[in-house]
Amino acid sequence: MNLDCGPDSVTLVWTETRAQANTSLFRLGSCFPTSLSAREAVFTVDFSDCSFSRMVTGDKLTYANDLIYVSPPDSPIPSFTRPVACVYDRPKDWFPVIYEPVFDTYGQGDLVFHIGLMNGNFSGPAESASFPLGSMIPIMASVAQKSHQPLLLLLEECVAASTPELQPESSVYPIITNKGCLMDSKVSRTKFEPRLKFSEIHLLLQAFRFAEGEEVFLHCRLVAWDPDSLDHTRKACHYDQQQGWELLDDPANSHLCDCCESSCRSRRTRSTSAGKHEQKAILGPLTITMNS
Incomplete structure:
Protein backbone atom coordinates (compact mmCIF):
# COMPACT_ATOMS: atom_id res chain seq x y z
CA MET A 1 0.00 0.00 0.00
CA ASN A 2 1.40 3.39 -1.02
CA LEU A 3 -0.08 6.37 0.84
CA ASP A 4 0.43 10.02 -0.16
CA CYS A 5 -1.08 12.39 2.43
CA GLY A 6 -1.89 15.89 1.17
CA PRO A 7 -3.09 18.93 3.15
CA ASP A 8 -6.77 17.98 2.91
CA SER A 9 -6.79 14.85 0.73
CA VAL A 10 -5.05 11.53 0.26
CA THR A 11 -3.97 9.31 -2.62
CA LEU A 12 -3.81 5.60 -1.83
CA VAL A 13 -2.52 2.95 -4.26
CA TRP A 14 -2.92 -0.72 -3.46
CA THR A 15 -0.84 -3.04 -5.64
CA GLU A 16 -2.17 -6.61 -5.69
CA THR A 17 0.15 -9.51 -6.59
CA ARG A 18 -2.42 -12.32 -6.36
CA ALA A 19 -4.01 -13.17 -9.70
CA GLN A 20 -7.26 -14.26 -8.06
CA ALA A 21 -7.89 -10.85 -6.49
CA ASN A 22 -10.45 -8.48 -7.99
CA THR A 23 -9.27 -4.89 -7.48
CA SER A 24 -12.82 -3.54 -7.94
CA LEU A 25 -13.72 -5.09 -4.57
CA PHE A 26 -11.50 -2.71 -2.60
CA ARG A 27 -13.15 0.06 -0.57
CA LEU A 28 -11.63 2.97 1.31
CA GLY A 29 -14.17 3.52 4.05
CA SER A 30 -17.38 4.14 2.11
CA CYS A 31 -15.66 4.97 -1.21
CA PHE A 32 -15.09 2.90 -4.34
CA PRO A 33 -11.75 3.14 -6.17
CA THR A 34 -11.36 6.23 -8.34
CA SER A 35 -9.38 4.22 -10.90
CA LEU A 36 -8.58 0.55 -11.48
CA SER A 37 -6.27 -1.78 -13.33
CA ALA A 38 -5.80 -5.53 -13.16
CA ARG A 39 -3.25 -5.13 -10.39
CA GLU A 40 -3.96 -1.74 -8.78
CA ALA A 41 -6.79 0.00 -6.94
CA VAL A 42 -6.31 3.77 -6.69
CA PHE A 43 -8.17 6.16 -4.39
CA THR A 44 -7.76 9.94 -4.66
CA VAL A 45 -10.20 11.42 -2.15
CA ASP A 46 -10.76 14.31 0.26
CA PHE A 47 -10.77 13.77 4.00
CA SER A 48 -14.35 15.10 4.00
CA ASP A 49 -15.40 12.00 2.01
CA CYS A 50 -15.28 8.23 2.56
CA SER A 51 -16.14 8.36 6.29
CA PHE A 52 -12.72 9.49 7.47
CA SER A 53 -12.57 10.18 11.19
CA ARG A 54 -10.70 13.23 12.50
CA MET A 55 -9.01 12.97 15.88
CA VAL A 56 -6.72 15.26 17.83
CA THR A 57 -4.34 13.55 20.24
CA GLY A 58 -1.72 15.56 22.08
CA ASP A 59 0.15 17.58 19.45
CA LYS A 60 -1.01 15.44 16.51
CA LEU A 61 -4.01 15.65 14.14
CA THR A 62 -4.97 12.30 12.58
CA TYR A 63 -7.34 11.42 9.74
CA ALA A 64 -8.08 7.69 9.93
CA ASN A 65 -9.98 5.15 7.86
CA ASP A 66 -9.87 1.50 6.77
CA LEU A 67 -8.97 -0.04 3.43
CA ILE A 68 -11.25 -3.06 3.03
CA TYR A 69 -11.22 -5.97 0.60
CA VAL A 70 -14.68 -7.54 0.34
CA SER A 71 -14.08 -11.09 -0.86
CA PRO A 72 -16.81 -12.87 -2.86
CA PRO A 73 -18.10 -16.28 -1.73
CA ASP A 74 -15.80 -19.23 -2.40
CA SER A 75 -12.85 -16.95 -3.17
CA PRO A 76 -9.44 -18.32 -2.14
CA ILE A 77 -8.59 -14.83 -0.85
CA PRO A 78 -10.36 -13.96 2.43
CA SER A 79 -11.72 -10.51 3.17
CA PHE A 80 -9.29 -8.27 5.02
CA THR A 81 -8.88 -4.77 6.42
CA ARG A 82 -5.86 -2.48 6.60
CA PRO A 83 -5.77 0.70 8.70
CA VAL A 84 -5.11 3.97 6.88
CA ALA A 85 -3.92 7.08 8.72
CA CYS A 86 -2.52 10.49 7.81
CA VAL A 87 -0.90 12.23 10.77
CA TYR A 88 -0.09 15.94 10.93
CA ASP A 89 1.13 18.38 13.53
CA ARG A 90 -1.82 19.78 15.44
CA PRO A 91 -2.64 23.36 14.33
CA LYS A 92 -1.22 25.76 16.88
CA ASP A 93 -4.52 27.59 17.29
CA TRP A 94 -6.56 24.40 17.86
CA PHE A 95 -7.88 23.46 21.28
CA PRO A 96 -11.04 21.71 22.58
CA VAL A 97 -13.85 24.25 22.51
CA ILE A 98 -15.72 23.14 25.62
CA TYR A 99 -14.46 23.12 29.20
CA GLU A 100 -15.81 22.56 32.70
CA PRO A 101 -18.72 20.26 31.80
CA VAL A 102 -21.56 19.50 34.19
CA PHE A 103 -23.50 16.28 34.47
CA ASP A 104 -26.91 15.54 32.99
Whole structure:
Protein backbone atom coordinates (compact mmCIF):
# COMPACT_ATOMS: atom_id res chain seq x y z
CA MET A 1 0.00 0.00 0.00
CA ASN A 2 1.40 3.39 -1.02
CA LEU A 3 -0.08 6.37 0.84
CA ASP A 4 0.43 10.02 -0.16
CA CYS A 5 -1.08 12.39 2.43
CA GLY A 6 -1.89 15.89 1.17
CA PRO A 7 -3.09 18.93 3.15
CA ASP A 8 -6.77 17.98 2.91
CA SER A 9 -6.79 14.85 0.73
CA VAL A 10 -5.05 11.53 0.26
CA THR A 11 -3.97 9.31 -2.62
CA LEU A 12 -3.81 5.60 -1.83
CA VAL A 13 -2.52 2.95 -4.26
CA TRP A 14 -2.92 -0.72 -3.46
CA THR A 15 -0.84 -3.04 -5.64
CA GLU A 16 -2.17 -6.61 -5.69
CA THR A 17 0.15 -9.51 -6.59
CA ARG A 18 -2.42 -12.32 -6.36
CA ALA A 19 -4.01 -13.17 -9.70
CA GLN A 20 -7.26 -14.26 -8.06
CA ALA A 21 -7.89 -10.85 -6.49
CA ASN A 22 -10.45 -8.48 -7.99
CA THR A 23 -9.27 -4.89 -7.48
CA SER A 24 -12.82 -3.54 -7.94
CA LEU A 25 -13.72 -5.09 -4.57
CA PHE A 26 -11.50 -2.71 -2.60
CA ARG A 27 -13.15 0.06 -0.57
CA LEU A 28 -11.63 2.97 1.31
CA GLY A 29 -14.17 3.52 4.05
CA SER A 30 -17.38 4.14 2.11
CA CYS A 31 -15.66 4.97 -1.21
CA PHE A 32 -15.09 2.90 -4.34
CA PRO A 33 -11.75 3.14 -6.17
CA THR A 34 -11.36 6.23 -8.34
CA SER A 35 -9.38 4.22 -10.90
CA LEU A 36 -8.58 0.55 -11.48
CA SER A 37 -6.27 -1.78 -13.33
CA ALA A 38 -5.80 -5.53 -13.16
CA ARG A 39 -3.25 -5.13 -10.39
CA GLU A 40 -3.96 -1.74 -8.78
CA ALA A 41 -6.79 0.00 -6.94
CA VAL A 42 -6.31 3.77 -6.69
CA PHE A 43 -8.17 6.16 -4.39
CA THR A 44 -7.76 9.94 -4.66
CA VAL A 45 -10.20 11.42 -2.15
CA ASP A 46 -10.76 14.31 0.26
CA PHE A 47 -10.77 13.77 4.00
CA SER A 48 -14.35 15.10 4.00
CA ASP A 49 -15.40 12.00 2.01
CA CYS A 50 -15.28 8.23 2.56
CA SER A 51 -16.14 8.36 6.29
CA PHE A 52 -12.72 9.49 7.47
CA SER A 53 -12.57 10.18 11.19
CA ARG A 54 -10.70 13.23 12.50
CA MET A 55 -9.01 12.97 15.88
CA VAL A 56 -6.72 15.26 17.83
CA THR A 57 -4.34 13.55 20.24
CA GLY A 58 -1.72 15.56 22.08
CA ASP A 59 0.15 17.58 19.45
CA LYS A 60 -1.01 15.44 16.51
CA LEU A 61 -4.01 15.65 14.14
CA THR A 62 -4.97 12.30 12.58
CA TYR A 63 -7.34 11.42 9.74
CA ALA A 64 -8.08 7.69 9.93
CA ASN A 65 -9.98 5.15 7.86
CA ASP A 66 -9.87 1.50 6.77
CA LEU A 67 -8.97 -0.04 3.43
CA ILE A 68 -11.25 -3.06 3.03
CA TYR A 69 -11.22 -5.97 0.60
CA VAL A 70 -14.68 -7.54 0.34
CA SER A 71 -14.08 -11.09 -0.86
CA PRO A 72 -16.81 -12.87 -2.86
CA PRO A 73 -18.10 -16.28 -1.73
CA ASP A 74 -15.80 -19.23 -2.40
CA SER A 75 -12.85 -16.95 -3.17
CA PRO A 76 -9.44 -18.32 -2.14
CA ILE A 77 -8.59 -14.83 -0.85
CA PRO A 78 -10.36 -13.96 2.43
CA SER A 79 -11.72 -10.51 3.17
CA PHE A 80 -9.29 -8.27 5.02
CA THR A 81 -8.88 -4.77 6.42
CA ARG A 82 -5.86 -2.48 6.60
CA PRO A 83 -5.77 0.70 8.70
CA VAL A 84 -5.11 3.97 6.88
CA ALA A 85 -3.92 7.08 8.72
CA CYS A 86 -2.52 10.49 7.81
CA VAL A 87 -0.90 12.23 10.77
CA TYR A 88 -0.09 15.94 10.93
CA ASP A 89 1.13 18.38 13.53
CA ARG A 90 -1.82 19.78 15.44
CA PRO A 91 -2.64 23.36 14.33
CA LYS A 92 -1.22 25.76 16.88
CA ASP A 93 -4.52 27.59 17.29
CA TRP A 94 -6.56 24.40 17.86
CA PHE A 95 -7.88 23.46 21.28
CA PRO A 96 -11.04 21.71 22.58
CA VAL A 97 -13.85 24.25 22.51
CA ILE A 98 -15.72 23.14 25.62
CA TYR A 99 -14.46 23.12 29.20
CA GLU A 100 -15.81 22.56 32.70
CA PRO A 101 -18.72 20.26 31.80
CA VAL A 102 -21.56 19.50 34.19
CA PHE A 103 -23.50 16.28 34.47
CA ASP A 104 -26.91 15.54 32.99
CA THR A 105 -29.28 18.18 34.40
CA TYR A 106 -28.44 21.69 35.51
CA GLY A 107 -30.47 24.76 36.45
CA GLN A 108 -29.74 28.32 35.38
CA GLY A 109 -32.16 30.76 36.97
CA ASP A 110 -35.55 29.37 36.05
CA LEU A 111 -34.15 27.30 33.16
CA VAL A 112 -33.28 23.62 33.56
CA PHE A 113 -31.16 21.98 30.84
CA HIS A 114 -31.03 18.22 30.26
CA ILE A 115 -29.22 15.85 27.91
CA GLY A 116 -29.63 12.07 27.82
CA LEU A 117 -29.50 8.84 25.85
CA MET A 118 -32.90 7.74 24.54
CA ASN A 119 -34.51 4.61 23.14
CA GLY A 120 -35.04 4.18 19.41
CA ASN A 121 -38.22 6.29 19.10
CA PHE A 122 -37.26 8.90 21.72
CA SER A 123 -40.17 7.87 23.93
CA GLY A 124 -38.04 7.10 27.00
CA PRO A 125 -34.50 6.67 28.30
CA ALA A 126 -32.13 4.15 26.71
CA GLU A 127 -31.93 0.72 28.34
CA SER A 128 -28.22 0.39 27.56
CA ALA A 129 -25.26 2.72 27.10
CA SER A 130 -23.45 0.24 24.80
CA PHE A 131 -23.75 0.71 21.03
CA PRO A 132 -22.30 -1.44 18.19
CA LEU A 133 -20.10 0.38 15.68
CA GLY A 134 -22.32 1.84 12.94
CA SER A 135 -25.56 1.72 14.95
CA MET A 136 -27.53 4.85 15.77
CA ILE A 137 -27.28 6.55 19.18
CA PRO A 138 -30.46 8.54 19.98
CA ILE A 139 -29.70 11.66 22.03
CA MET A 140 -32.19 14.23 23.30
CA ALA A 141 -31.36 17.61 24.79
CA SER A 142 -34.02 19.86 26.28
CA VAL A 143 -34.59 23.00 28.29
CA ALA A 144 -37.45 23.43 30.75
CA GLN A 145 -38.57 27.03 31.16
CA LYS A 146 -40.98 28.75 33.47
CA SER A 147 -41.46 32.48 33.01
CA HIS A 148 -39.32 32.79 29.87
CA GLN A 149 -40.80 33.37 26.44
CA PRO A 150 -40.58 30.20 24.31
CA LEU A 151 -36.92 29.43 23.65
CA LEU A 152 -35.33 27.29 20.93
CA LEU A 153 -32.88 24.66 22.21
CA LEU A 154 -29.69 24.36 20.11
CA LEU A 155 -26.58 22.20 20.33
CA GLU A 156 -23.82 24.70 19.64
CA GLU A 157 -20.81 22.38 20.04
CA CYS A 158 -20.28 18.67 20.78
CA VAL A 159 -17.12 16.60 20.86
CA ALA A 160 -16.49 13.01 21.95
CA ALA A 161 -13.63 12.29 24.32
CA SER A 162 -12.35 9.28 26.22
CA THR A 163 -12.25 11.24 29.48
CA PRO A 164 -14.94 13.02 31.55
CA GLU A 165 -12.78 16.15 31.70
CA LEU A 166 -11.48 18.03 28.67
CA GLN A 167 -7.94 19.36 28.61
CA PRO A 168 -5.96 20.93 25.73
CA GLU A 169 -4.18 17.60 25.21
CA SER A 170 -7.39 15.53 25.23
CA SER A 171 -8.05 13.12 22.37
CA VAL A 172 -11.35 14.24 20.84
CA TYR A 173 -13.66 13.50 17.90
CA PRO A 174 -15.60 16.59 16.70
CA ILE A 175 -19.33 16.03 16.13
CA ILE A 176 -20.89 19.52 16.14
CA THR A 177 -18.65 22.52 15.53
CA ASN A 178 -18.74 26.01 14.06
CA LYS A 179 -21.76 27.25 16.03
CA GLY A 180 -24.25 24.47 15.32
CA CYS A 181 -22.89 22.65 12.24
CA LEU A 182 -23.35 18.87 12.54
CA MET A 183 -20.07 18.05 10.80
CA ASP A 184 -20.37 14.31 11.44
CA SER A 185 -23.41 14.24 9.13
CA LYS A 186 -21.08 14.82 6.15
CA VAL A 187 -19.37 11.44 6.62
CA SER A 188 -22.07 9.30 8.24
CA ARG A 189 -25.82 8.81 8.73
CA THR A 190 -25.78 11.18 11.71
CA LYS A 191 -28.61 13.75 11.55
CA PHE A 192 -30.99 15.94 13.49
CA GLU A 193 -34.54 14.59 13.69
CA PRO A 194 -37.50 16.92 12.93
CA ARG A 195 -38.48 18.95 15.98
CA LEU A 196 -41.55 18.16 18.02
CA LYS A 197 -41.00 21.06 20.46
CA PHE A 198 -38.97 24.27 20.39
CA SER A 199 -37.50 23.27 23.75
CA GLU A 200 -36.10 19.89 22.57
CA ILE A 201 -33.60 18.77 19.96
CA HIS A 202 -33.22 15.14 18.86
CA LEU A 203 -29.92 13.89 17.47
CA LEU A 204 -29.30 10.50 15.85
CA LEU A 205 -25.55 9.93 16.10
CA GLN A 206 -24.02 7.04 14.18
CA ALA A 207 -21.63 5.14 16.46
CA PHE A 208 -18.15 5.94 15.18
CA ARG A 209 -14.71 4.36 15.41
CA PHE A 210 -13.33 6.11 18.49
CA ALA A 211 -12.01 4.58 21.71
CA GLU A 212 -13.53 1.20 20.83
CA GLY A 213 -14.54 -0.75 23.92
CA GLU A 214 -13.54 2.14 26.20
CA GLU A 215 -15.72 4.70 27.93
CA VAL A 216 -16.72 7.62 25.71
CA PHE A 217 -18.04 10.97 26.95
CA LEU A 218 -19.87 13.57 24.86
CA HIS A 219 -19.05 17.14 25.85
CA CYS A 220 -21.65 19.59 24.54
CA ARG A 221 -22.66 23.21 24.82
CA LEU A 222 -26.45 23.72 24.98
CA VAL A 223 -27.93 27.10 24.03
CA ALA A 224 -31.49 28.35 24.54
CA TRP A 225 -32.24 31.11 22.05
CA ASP A 226 -35.01 33.27 20.60
CA PRO A 227 -36.55 31.16 17.80
CA ASP A 228 -37.12 34.31 15.72
CA SER A 229 -33.48 35.40 15.84
CA LEU A 230 -31.53 32.64 14.14
CA ASP A 231 -28.30 33.70 12.44
CA HIS A 232 -24.96 32.24 11.37
CA THR A 233 -23.95 31.72 15.00
CA ARG A 234 -27.28 30.46 16.39
CA LYS A 235 -28.56 27.59 14.27
CA ALA A 236 -28.86 23.82 13.84
CA CYS A 237 -27.50 22.61 10.48
CA HIS A 238 -26.99 19.12 9.14
CA TYR A 239 -25.75 17.83 5.79
CA ASP A 240 -28.05 16.09 3.32
CA GLN A 241 -26.22 14.11 0.65
CA GLN A 242 -28.65 15.33 -2.04
CA GLN A 243 -29.46 18.85 -0.84
CA GLY A 244 -26.26 19.90 0.93
CA TRP A 245 -26.35 21.86 4.19
CA GLU A 246 -29.88 22.30 5.56
CA LEU A 247 -31.22 24.42 8.41
CA LEU A 248 -33.23 22.17 10.72
CA ASP A 249 -35.81 24.74 11.76
CA ASP A 250 -36.36 26.53 8.43
CA PRO A 251 -34.96 24.84 5.30
CA ALA A 252 -35.91 27.91 3.27
CA ASN A 253 -33.18 29.81 5.16
CA SER A 254 -30.50 27.16 4.75
CA HIS A 255 -28.16 29.91 3.56
CA LEU A 256 -27.40 30.37 7.26
CA CYS A 257 -25.53 27.05 6.98
CA ASP A 258 -23.27 28.17 4.13
CA CYS A 259 -20.55 29.11 6.61
CA CYS A 260 -20.32 25.52 7.90
CA GLU A 261 -17.53 24.91 5.38
CA SER A 262 -15.55 27.93 6.59
CA SER A 263 -16.08 29.98 9.76
CA CYS A 264 -19.46 31.01 11.18
CA ARG A 265 -19.49 34.54 12.53
CA SER A 266 -22.42 36.82 13.17
CA ARG A 267 -23.04 39.61 10.68
CA ARG A 268 -24.85 41.64 13.31
CA THR A 269 -23.24 44.72 14.77
CA ARG A 270 -24.80 44.31 18.20
CA SER A 271 -23.74 41.58 20.58
CA THR A 272 -25.26 38.19 19.85
CA SER A 273 -25.12 37.28 23.55
CA ALA A 274 -28.20 39.35 24.41
CA GLY A 275 -30.96 36.99 25.51
CA LYS A 276 -28.68 33.99 25.28
CA HIS A 277 -28.82 31.20 27.88
CA GLU A 278 -26.23 28.45 27.63
CA GLN A 279 -24.96 25.48 29.58
CA LYS A 280 -22.01 23.14 29.21
CA ALA A 281 -22.97 19.49 29.69
CA ILE A 282 -21.51 16.02 29.56
CA LEU A 283 -23.21 12.81 28.47
CA GLY A 284 -21.71 9.44 29.36
CA PRO A 285 -20.06 7.21 29.83
CA LEU A 286 -21.19 5.19 26.81
CA THR A 287 -19.34 2.42 25.01
CA ILE A 288 -18.89 1.77 21.28
CA THR A 289 -18.32 -1.92 20.53
CA MET A 290 -17.24 -3.84 17.44
CA ASN A 291 -20.02 -5.67 15.63
CA SER A 292 -20.19 -9.33 16.63
